[in-house]
Amino acid sequence: NYSNQLKDFNSNKMDWRWLLVISTIYFQQVHSIQEITTQINTKKIIHYLPDRFLSMSLDPFTILAAGPLTQNSLKMAQGLSPCLVRIGGKGTNILQFGKEFMKDN
Structure with a gap:
């Protein structure tokens, strides 16, 4: 079951790019003075x-x-x-x- 979840996760990892885009836009609006780096690890499942x-x-x-x-x-x-x-x-x-x-x- 875990291997199926991992396959599903890996096949959908392109879908995670929207999270990076949204967080970047949000942080630019709220914290326009500071520089913030966001990293999203799409190879490790934190919670399914x-x-x-x-x-x-x-x-x-x-x-x-x-x-x-x-x-x-x-x-x-x-x-x-x-x-x-x-x-x-x-x-x-x-x-x-x-x-x-x-x-x-």
Whole structure:
């Protein structure tokens, strides 16, 4: 299993260049006076994320401020399945999670 993960990682190592570009642009904007060198080692796996992981956080207040969910919004959300989406932020203090609210697809 680890060898398959390593093969997948090596086949996608070109995808890591965007991280270098974004970090360079960010550091140029924030730290325009200082010189910063960034190195990304694409030959060593630090942590493997499952394919279902989607790096996106949603604040409940943002979702609620958008108004009622339309059929198109629900279809777009269903299109993310089987990804995992994190709901986080200050608004999560008012949320209640429990098995009684879950629905199997």
